[in-house]
Amino acid sequence: MIKMGNEGRKVPRRIAQTVLNSLKGGVVPRIGLPYIAVGRKNEIEALLHDVDIIMEGGASFRFIVGRYGAGKSFLIQTIRNYVMDRGFIVADADLSPERRLQGTKGQGLATYRELIGNLSTKTKPEGGALTLVLDRWINSVQTEAMQESGAMPGDPQLTKLVDRKIFEVTSTVSEMVHGFEFARLLSVYYHAYLDGDDEMKMKVVRWFRGEYALKREAREELGVNIIITDDDWYEYLKLFAMFFRLAGYTGMMIMIDELVNLYKIPNAVSRQYNYEKLLTMYNDTLQGKAKYLGIIMGATPQAVEDKRRGVYSYEALRSRLAEGKFSKPGARDLLAPVIRLDPLTPEEMLVLCEKLQGMHMDLYGYEGRLGTEDLAAFMQTEYSRVGAEQHITPREIIRDFIELLDLLYQNPEISMKSLMDSDSFTYAAPEAVSNQADEAYAEFTI
Secondary structure (H helix, E strand, C coil), rough: EEEEEECEECCCCCHHHHHHHHHCCCCCCCCCCHHCCCCCCHHHHHHHHHHHHHHCCEEEEEECCCCCCCCCHHHHHHHHHHHHHHEEEEEEEEEEECCCCCCCCHHHHHHHHHHHHHCCCEECCCCCHHHHHHHHHHHHHHHHHHHHCCCCCCCHHHHHHHHHHHHHHHHHHHCCCCCCHHHHHHHHHHHHHCCCCCHHHHHHHHCCCCCCHHHHHHHHHHHCCCCCCCCCCCHHHHHHHHHHHHHHCCCCEEEEEHHHHCCCCCHHHHHHHHHHHHHHHHHHHHHCCCCCEEEEECCCCHHHHHHCCCHHHCCCHHHCCCCCCCEEEEEEEEEECCCCCCCCHHHHHHHHHHHHHHHHHHHCCCCCCCCHHHHHHHHHHCCCCHHHHHHHCCHHHHHHHHHHHHHHCCCCCCCHHHHHHHHHHHHCCCCCHHHHHHHHHHCCCC
């Protein structure tokens, strides 16, 4: 175990290594975020208010909007970790040319499959939790039935009682759109579990994952006349949210990043179909048609606000999402559906660098060489770069700083000043500046 800076928080070495390697590579680590969280207090509180609503049976929909590298994915991952600790099941996916909300070649279904494949819980945070959740549900029902009846496994009385409890869950789900087939398959899975029929269990799981391409195949193997398609996959996420709640979880949080890939769709009609699906999801959550379900989407300002190709090109969405007259940088309405991320302040970035240096020096076992004045000098150099005022992001600063720490550790004879005075460091424009013309098409993960 290693100890974090001035906070006295202990970080496992593997987590420290993962955090530093991920940040240096320009991606958000899935673990260890609480150790380096800085700023975003108001945004996090606003999203956690949504979590409380979801836990009570409500639903929410939020857009997290910020430039590349501004911290969208970091904020989303922070909320992901928090809600899993609160008993939520989380499903996350990044959109891409192959994964959209709607498509003529199964792109919407591909997004659904990615979400279901990435189902995560506190005990299985890396994804692939569907089978675990189903088995845990059946075990909990059996345990509850045994406690009520005093019967032991194999007793017909216990089987009847478990059947009744399973029916109570499936009957609640069956009242929803496509719920009858969904409930039937839950029952099929339960009986396959009892009979030790692993092959049948896997067939049901395949269906839940959207892997059946033909209705005929599903009918012959499972006795249902329906499959999950590109048009109706979102309805099944609402079913899962309700089922997970009945199965003992707090709710379901769906996180979809890289919404810019809808903005990039070259065909205007295809873009509009995707925005129409987005509108359906948005309306469902706000009108109470979904329960125990939260949706968070990450996007760049251009992907949302461009009235020619962005989300705002779809008037029904623009009228719902456009920022009000009184909201402005420094005084954002965080209760609105769109949360716009203002840049972290230089002071907040300084605190983050202090945390990263503490993690780095404890991981590699050396005495820190950079004091507060050195860190301030580093920040001043970063923010004085050409175009930094408008374009520099936390990603670029973090990557530079970890590289600086690595070089100073490996070359103790070199001073920080000599590294920072080099032409390649002082005068090189930030990545976001040199790629400004291609910003809408860049693909980053933070």
